[in-house]
Amino acid sequence: MAVLERSRRQTNIETAGDAPATTVRLTIARSDAGAVREFRVALTQPAVVLDALLAGQRLDPSLGFRYSCRVAMCGTCAVRVNGRPTLACQQPITPDTDELLLEPLAGFAVVRDLVVDTSPFWNAWRRVVPWFMPGGPREALPAGDASRAEVERGLDCIACGACWSACDVVVTNAGYLGPAALNRALTLVADERDGARAERLRVAGQQGGVTHCHSILGCTAACPKGLDPSASIRRLRRWSLVA
Numbered sequence: 001m002a003v004l005e006r007s008r009r010q011t012n013i014e015t016a017g018d019a020p021a022t023t024v025r026l027t028i029a030r031s032d033a034g035a036v037r038e039f040r041v042a043l044t045q046p047a048v049v050l051d052a053l054l055a056g057q058r059l060d061p062s063l064g065f066r067y068s069c070r071v072a073m074c075g076t077c078a079v080r081v082n083g084r085p086t087l088a089c090q091q092p093i094t095p096d097t098d099e100l101l102l103e104p105l106a107g108f109a110v111v112r113d114l115v116v117d118t119s120p121f122w123n124a125w126r127r128v129v130p131w132f133m134p135g136g137p138r139e140a141l142p143a144g145d146a147s148r149a150e151v152e153r154g155l156d157c158i159a160c161g162a163c164w165s166a167c168d169v170v171v172t173n174a175g176y177l178g179p180a181a182l183n184r185a186l187t188l189v190a191d192e193r194d195g196a197r198a199e200r201l202r203v204a205g206q207q208g209g210v211t212h213c214h215s216i217l218g219c220t221a222a223c224p225k226g227l228d229p230s231a232s233i234r235r236l237r238r239w240s241l242v243a
């Protein structure tokens with residue numbers, strides 16, 4: 001009975017007028033042990049997880065999460081949905097969805113509710129000097145290896161941190177650069193206009209770099225943009241070995 005009472009207290013219902021709606025029960029990880037964790041929201045279709053979070057926040061304004069662009073460009077809304085890292089603004093809620101478990105990204109300290117401290121991710125990002133550095137003529141990439149066109153796709157990374165969250169190595173090795181930073185390094189190494197290739201390969205090949213990757217492919221499975229950071233790391237490893 002006590003559980004039933006608590007459940008009743010912690011369940012909120014939001015309806016969406018007469019519009020066709022999907023009713024979803026949300027269980028949301030909260031940093032305050034006394035905060036509401038369970039919500040029931042009715043969403044008009046098509047709906048995404050961010051719609052559900054916003055509906056939940058209307059019921060409990062203290063619910064914390066991040067978002068900005070709503071179109072899978074800014075990378076701020078990454079959370080775990082049923083255990084998998086993804087973008088809340090991109091993850092559909094299908095009409096047959098009954099319930100969802102929403103948690104903050106793994107591998108980061110929680111600031112509040114679904115908001116995490118991404119400082120370690122950005123510190124690693126900075127270490128690979130993620131901006132273009134114009135330079136003079138330089139040697140070609142290793143013969144027979146990838147052209148710049150083949151790594152162009154890596155530029156679609158929005159630095160959301162989903163790959164970091166899915167990587168077992170960043171959790172156990174605080175010095176590891178992680179998949180996003182190494183993918184960024186690869187795109188710049190492959191840029192024939194960039195003048196810092198040797199330095200970039202040195203950073204990628206040193207302690208904390210490509211040799212720490214265990215090739216578990218969690219990053220590739222998690223990337224909400226469909227990128228393959230694991231392949232980027234493998235390629236960067238080859239290039240840093242022959243540099």
Ligand code: FES
Pocket residue numbers: 067068069070071072073074075076077078087088089090
């Ligand atoms: S809100 Fe910008 S990526 Fe989701």
